[in-house]
Amino acid sequence: MPSPARASGDDGGAAGPGALGAVEVLPGRVRAALLSGAGVVRERADAVFDPAAGAGAVDAALAEVAGLLAAGAPLGVGVAAAGVVDPGAGLVVEVNEAPALRGYPVARRLEALVGAPVRVEHRARVQVLGDRWFGPGRGRRSFASVSTGEVLGVGILYAGEVLAPPGGRSGAHMTVSASGRRCTCGRRGCWKTVATTRWLRERARALGLGGDVTLGALVAAPGEEAARLVGEYAENLVLGLATVQQLFACGLFVLHGEAREGGERFRALVEERLRADVLGGGEPVRVVVSEAAVDDVALLGAAGLVLSGR
Template sequence: MRLVPAAVPRPAAPAAPRRLGAVELVPGRVRAAVLSVAGRVLDRAEASYDAAGATPADIDAALAGAAGVFAGHDLQGIGVAAAGLVDPGAGLILEVNDVPALHGYPVTERLGALTGAGVRVEHRARLQVLGDRWFGAGRGRRTFASVSTGEVLGVGVLYDGEVMAPPGGRSGAHMTVSASGERCTCGARGCWKTVATTGWLRARARAAGLPAVGLDALVGSGDPLAGQVVDEYAHNLALGLVNVQQLFAPGLFILHGEAREGGERFRTVVEERLREAVAFTEAEQPRVLVGTAAVDDVALLGGAGLVLSHL
């Protein structure tokens, strides 16, 4: 962090450094954090609720509980990273699977009333690209992609300085990558999610008769069969990313979540697959980096990035 020398008089500057507020709202849980403008988490709080049985009043209570962390901080604003379908313009959560109380929930209005701060909301997977853009490996770039891996799969794309977030657009998990694949939770067949999330990896490792089923353990086992399963997983992840590269040529892909456990080999397999997909040599050769932010902080950094993006 760069420090301004205390002796230099800056009469126009505020007395205290202003902070960034971030909230992550997912089924069953609300997390809130106060961050410095450099993206350091200074304080955090969490509240839980019963996803299936909660009423909107229960959501209000959980939000108020977590938002207690903002008391006494001079916030530039609060960015909310929400699961499900959101309407950023109206500040609403439209729909979250298995959480009826969040259907049409006015999250920016409620949080604004609780804190007095300006509040914005965006979809969690899209938003994390702003965490990378302001605080991570995407700094200085106007176009790149940020990828959630593991239980939750999704891609956020920054294109020429703007987060691609068209109304009705999604984060990529339900792109069709196989014409006759497995049935997905959404009802369709062959979604990217059916072959490139933790559930697929566990099932594949079990079907192969491997004792270990987590990515970390498979990579560490040294078993050649486990290695094959890991490579297959990396190829499946690359399937969706190749489509993103073909359409938007982000050039840089920053992987968050489970991919960290895959180590250098996993990263290399994904990167090589992307490079094969670049048709002409004049284009930027795609690079894959693994994000260094703590997994729990990725969405919060995205929320803080949303605040900075709208100053």
């Protein structure tokens, strides 16, 4: 079996006593890391599998990265998984793009390989725990953590608990336009149809701004056309965020992913439009952009899942 891709943190040290194990399970890929109790990633491992294969392919990928985790003797392992999950049973219920993960007992498999307790949660929801323990949400009992870019989703901490009802999803498929475009789920007008990188590129192409642009490039581009598109993108993102705020009064929204490319200008646009769209009362809504590296967001959330369970 080939060795997994493996790297040490910048300081080169092992995680040491009190280490936290973190795993991200994606269609065709498994990422693992050992983190310190302060949320510093010390070592990483990476393995791939055929998402169209059987469960044995996932078993092999987990086995490749489990050595790193077992060697660190972590307090526990948190799993941030794509798709629909059953945290109580420790299962990945279904991932549309990866039949190999359907009904996969990831917690049981990892516990046998690592010898530590394992907890599982949806990757978009669990990232709020990364922000709670290691990021801008420290000290708060209610706030929202938002994935932006190719993937869209919201994790909500409410009164100190992650909102994670059985069968619940990340919000990408909430309807924001009854007569909107057809979504990959088959319904119309889902939030993800107007507030992801795919929409941004398609809209930029239609406006003659190029079909492979980034949010950062559009923010920096001269001319009113690019500025209007950035504003429209911010408004589309707020369509979902305003609903979340109205329902749960989060107060704070931590943006991850593509929003980071937009810098202060995009952050301010989102905050301005969100404040204009929600009813008054409670604390003023704030929007911040996380400084965490994109590749670390889910891993930090998984590590936070371990701490939250102790």
